[in-house]
Amino acid sequence: MAHETLINKLGQQFGERLPSSLQTARSELEGTLKGLLRDALSRMDLLTRDEFDVQQTLLARTRNKVDTLETQLRALEAQLTAIEKK
Structure with a gap:
């Protein structure tokens, strides 16, 4: 309203x-x-301001999760590369 x-x-x-x-x-x-x-x-x-704020919070959480997963993926790739070199 x-x-x-x-x-x-x-x-x-x-x-x-x-x-x-x-x-x-x-x-x-x-x-x-x-x-x-x-x-x-x-x-x-x-959108209302409240709806925008909720979406912004969800986007920040999603961005955090993506960053974490990318870091884990890089670590796994490094481990795989190290195993393959042996």
């Missing part, structure tokens, strides 16, 4: 900045703008 809060805030700010001659159409224009914003945001693949 963070998107809805943003949409409402932008719609309100838009309405407040309308020239006085358009104030009578304020609610209609705000509604139209909110609809356009909702459509645009729904087409985007957006």
Whole structure:
């Protein structure tokens, strides 16, 4: 619902900045703008900050695991090379 809060805030700010001659159409224009914003945001693949932080943590853990596995692989390759040279 963070998107809805943003949409409402932008719609309100838009309405407040309308020239006085358009104030009578304020609610209609705000509604139209909110609809356009909702459509645009729904087409985007957006994450919340919490979802982003979770993914960032998972990526860091995965990177750590890959680094560990690469180190183990290098050690095993070195052992295999040493055995083959004997």
